[in-house]
Amino acid sequence: MGAPTHLATRAGARMIRVASVPASHPYVRAVTADPDIVVLPDPPVPGGAPGQWWPPVVLDAAWVERHAEDADVVHVHFGTESFGLAELRAALDAAHRVGWPVVMTVHDLEHPQLRDQDHYVAQLGILLELADAVLTLTPGAADEVWRRWGRHATVVPHPRVLPPGWSAPHPDRAAPGARKVATHLKDLRPGIDAPSAVRALADASRGLVTAGADVEVHLRDRTRDDPLAAALRAQCASEGLTLVEHARLDDDELAAHLATLDACLLPYGHGTHSGWLELCWDLGVPVIVPRIGFLAEQHEDGSVLSIAPFDQPEAVGDLEHALDLALRMPSARSTDRREIVARRAQERAVADRIVVETHRALYSRLVEGAR
Numbered sequence: 001m002g003a004p005t006h007l008a009t010r011a012g013a014r015m016i017r018v019a020s021v022p023a024s025h026p027y028v029r030a031v032t033a034d035p036d037i038v039v040l041p042d043p044p045v046p047g048g049a050p051g052q053w054w055p056p057v058v059l060d061a062a063w064v065e066r067h068a069e070d071a072d073v074v075h076v077h078f079g080t081e082s083f084g085l086a087e088l089r090a091a092l093d094a095a096h097r098v099g100w101p102v103v104m105t106v107h108d109l110e111h112p113q114l115r116d117q118d119h120y121v122a123q124l125g126i127l128l129e130l131a132d133a134v135l136t137l138t139p140g141a142a143d144e145v146w147r148r149w150g151r152h153a154t155v156v157p158h159p160r161v162l163p164p165g166w167s168a169p170h171p172d173r174a175a176p177g178a179r180k181v182a183t184h185l186k187d188l189r190p191g192i193d194a195p196s197a198v199r200a201l202a203d204a205s206r207g208l209v210t211a212g213a214d215v216e217v218h219l220r221d222r223t224r225d226d227p228l229a230a231a232l233r234a235q236c237a238s239e240g241l242t243l244v245e246h247a248r249l250d251d252d253e254l255a256a257h258l259a260t261l262d263a264c265l266l267p268y269g270h271g272t273h274s275g276w277l278e279l280c281w282d283l284g285v286p287v288i289v290p291r292i293g294f295l296a297e298q299h300e301d302g303s304v305l306s307i308a309p310f311d312q313p314e315a316v317g318d319l320e321h322a323l324d325l326a327l328r329m330p331s332a333r334s335t336d337r338r339e340i341v342a343r344r345a346q347e348r349a350v351a352d353r354i355v356v357e358t359h360r361a362l363y364s365r366l367v368e369g370a371r
Contacts, residue, residue, distance in 0.1 A: 014036070014364075014367075015036055015037075015038055016036060016037050016038070016072050016073065016360070016363045016364060016367055017038045017039075017040060017070065017071045017072045017073075018032060018037060018038065018039045018040065018071065018072070018073055018074070018075055018363065019040050019058045019064075019067075019070075019071040019073070019074045019075070019100070020032070020039050020040070020058075020074075020075045020077065021056045021058050021059060021074070021075065021076045021077055021078070021079055021080070022042055022053040022054070022056055022077065022078070022079050023039050023040060023041055023042045023053065024041070024042050024051070024053055025053075025077070026161065026251075026275075027077065027107075027158070027159065027275065028075075028077060030159035030160065030161075030352065030355070030356075031156070031159055031355055031356060031359050032356070032359060033352075033356050034356050034357070034359070034360045036360055036364075037359070037360055037363065040070065040071055042056065042057070042058075043056075043057035043058065043063065044057070045057060053079065054079050054082070055079065055082040055083065056079045056080075058074065058091075059076075059079075059080065059083055059087070059088060059091040060087075060091060061087075061090040061091045061093070061094040062094075064091060064094040064095050064098060064100070065094055065097075065098065068098035068099070068100075071100060072100065072363070072367045072370075073100055073101045073102075073103060073363050073366055073367055073370075074095045074100045074101075074102055074103070075102075075103040075104075075105070075363075076102070076103070076104050076105070076127060076131075077105050077107060078107055078108065080120075080123050080127070081111060081113065081114060081119070081120055081123070083123070085119075085122055085123065085126060088123055088126050088127070089126050089130070092126070092127070092130040092131075093130070096130070099370050099371075100370070101132040101133070101366035101367065101369070101370050102127075102130055102131045102132050102133075103131060103132065103133045103134075103135065103362065103363070103366070104127045104128065104131035104133070104134050104135070105134075105135040105136065105137075105156075106124070106128075106134065106135070106136040106137075106141060106145055106153060106272075107136075107137065107272065107273055108120075108271070108272045108273070109124070109141060109144055109145075109272045109293065110191075110270045110271055110272055110293065111191075112189060112190070112191030112268070112270070112271045112272075113189055113190060113191065114190055115190045124149070125149065128145065128149040128151045129149075131151070132366055133154070133362055133366060134151050134152065134153040134154070135153060135154050135155075135156050135362075136153040136154075136155060136156075137155070137156065137157060137158050137273045137294075137298065138155060138157075138273065138294040138297040138298060139155055139294075139297060140294035140297050141153070141155075141272060141273070141293075141294050141297075142154075142155050144294075154358070154362075156355055156358050156359075157298075157351060157355065158273065158275070158278045158298060159348070159351075159352045159355050160278075160282055160345070160348040160349075160352055161275055161278045161279040161282055162255055162279060162282035162283065162345075163251045163252060163255060166252065166255055168256075168259045168283070168337075168338065168341060178212045178213045178214050179208075179213045179214070179262040179263075179327055179331060180213070180214040180215075180216065180260060180261050180262050180332065181201075181205060181208065181213060181214070181215045181216070181261065181262060181263045181264075181265070181323065181326075181327075182215070182216040182217070182218055182261050182263075182264055182265070183197055183198070183201055183216075183217055183218070183264070183265040183266070183267045184218040184264070184267070184276070185197075185198075185217065185218065185219045185220075185232070185267055186219075186220055187220045187222060187223050187224050187248075188219070188220075188223040188224050188225045188228055188229060189224060191268055191269060191270055191271045192267050192268060192269060193267060193268065193269030193270075193310050193311070194228065194232055194267060195228075195231070195232070195235065196269070196310035196311055196315075197265065197267030197269075197310050198217055198232060198235055198236065198239070198241065198267075199235070199239075199310075200310050200315045200316050200319050201215065201217070201241065201265060201319065202235075202239035202240070202241055203316045203319075204316050204317075204319035204320040204323060205241075205323065207320075208323065208327075209240060209241075213327075214242065215241055215242065216241070216242045216243075216244050217232070217236050217241050217242065217243050217244070218244045218245075218246070219232065219243060219244070219245050220245070220246065220247065220248055221245045221246060221247055222247075222248075254279070255279065255283060258279060258280055258283050258285055259283045259284075259285070259332060260332050261280075261285050261332060262285075262286070262326065262327055262329075262331050262332050263285070263286045263287075263288060263322075263323060263326035263327060264276075264280050264285050264286070264287050264288070265287075265288045265319070266287060266288065266289045266290070266295065267310070268289070268290060268292060268293075268295070269290075269292070269309070269310065269311075270292055270293070271292055271293045271295070272293035272294060272295075273293060273294060273295065273298060274289070274295055274298070277289065277295060277298055277299075277304065278298065281298075281299050281303060281304070281344065282341070282344060282345070282348065283341060284303075284330070284337045284338075284340035284341045284344065285332070286303055286304075286305065286325075286326035286329050287303065287304050287305070288304075288305045288306075288307060288319065288322045288323070288326060289304060289305070289306055289307070290306070290307055290308065290309045290310055290315070291306045291307065291308060291309060292309055303329075305322040305325055305326060306318075306322075307319050307321075307322050
C-alpha cells in the first residue's frame with residue numbers, strides 16, 4: 001500500500017507517504033499537490049458505502065500497526081468526532097510507536113457538525129498534546145490554540161477551492177436581471193443558525209426587495225431537521241423571501257450558482273473557518289459573515305464584511321450596512337467581476353505554491369527527524 005520510500009521525484013528528494021485523515025478531500029489534495037508527496041487512499045470503512053471515508057479507519061490503532069511500513073507520517077484534518085478519547089489517544093500512540101510523526105491542522109475550534117462541543121474539545125486537547133506539529137488557517141486561531149493549549153500553530157492560509165479549469169460564463173451571456181443576494185442553509189447542520197439568519201436577512205433586505213432585488217434562501221431538499229425545514233418554509237413565505245430547495249450541487253454546479261450572486265450571507269451560528277467563504281472569494285463574490293470564529297480573518301481585503309452574530313440586536317443594522325457595501329462592489333454580470341476572479345486566481349497560484357511547499361518541508365523535517 002503506497003509507494004516505496006526510495007523513489008525520488010527531484011534531485012535529493014525522497015517521496016513522503018502521508019496517511020491523511022481524510023485523504024479524498026479537496027483541501028487535502030490542494031495542500032499536498034507536490035510530486036514528492038503521496039497521500040494514501042482512504043481505507044474502506046467496514047460496512048460503509050463506496051467512497052465513504054468516515055469514520056476514518058486510519059485512526060484505528062490496530063490499522064496503524066498493520067500498516068506501519070506503508071506510510072511515513074499521519075496528518076489529521078477532521079473526522080475524529082466519532083471516536084472515544086481512549087481510542088483516539090491509542091491511535092496516535094500507535095502512530096508514534098511505528099515511527100509516524102503526527103501533524104494536526106486545526107480547521108475547527110468549534111465543530112460545525114455538533115451542538116455539544118465538550119467531547120470535541122477534549123479530542124482537540126489529546127490531538128494538540130500528541131501532535132508533533134500543528135497548523136491552522138488564521139492568526140486568530142493560532143492565538144487561540146496557544147492560549148488554550150500552549151501549542152504553537154503555524155499559520156498556513158486556505159488554498160484555492162474553485163475547481164481547476166473552471167471559468168464563469170462571459171458577462172454578455174449571463175442572464176440579465178436584478179442584483180441577487182442569497183444565503184445557503186445547506187442541510188440545516190448544527191453550525192447553522194437558520195431561523196435567526198433568515199429573520200435578519202428578511203428585516204435587512206426589505207428595501208432591496210422593494211427595489212426589485214432577488215433575495216433567496218437556499219435549502220437542500222434533504223435536511224437533518226424536517227420540522228425546522230417546514231418552519232423555515234413558512235417563515236420565508238411570510239417574509240416575502242424566495243425559498244429555493246434543491247439537491248446537493250456538485251462542485252461545478254455550486255461554483256456556477258455562486259458566480260451569479262452579488263452577495264452571499266453565511267448563516268453560521270458557530271464555527272471557526274469556512275471553505276464556502278473561500279469559494280466565494282475565488283469567484284469574486286462579496287461575503288457577509290457573522291463575527292464568530294475567525295471567518296473575517298480569512299481575507300482582510302475588504303471583500304469579507306463582518307456583522308454581529310445573528311442573535312445580537314445590532315445584527316440587522318450591521319447586515320443592512322454590509323448589504324449596501326456589497327452591492328456597491330462589481331456585480332456578478334460585470335467585466336470587473338471577471339477581472340477580480342482572474343486576479344485572485346493569479347494570487348492563489350503564488351500563495352498555493354507556498355502552502356504546498358510548507359507542507360512538503362514540514363513532512364520532510366519530521367520524517368527525517370523520526371528516522
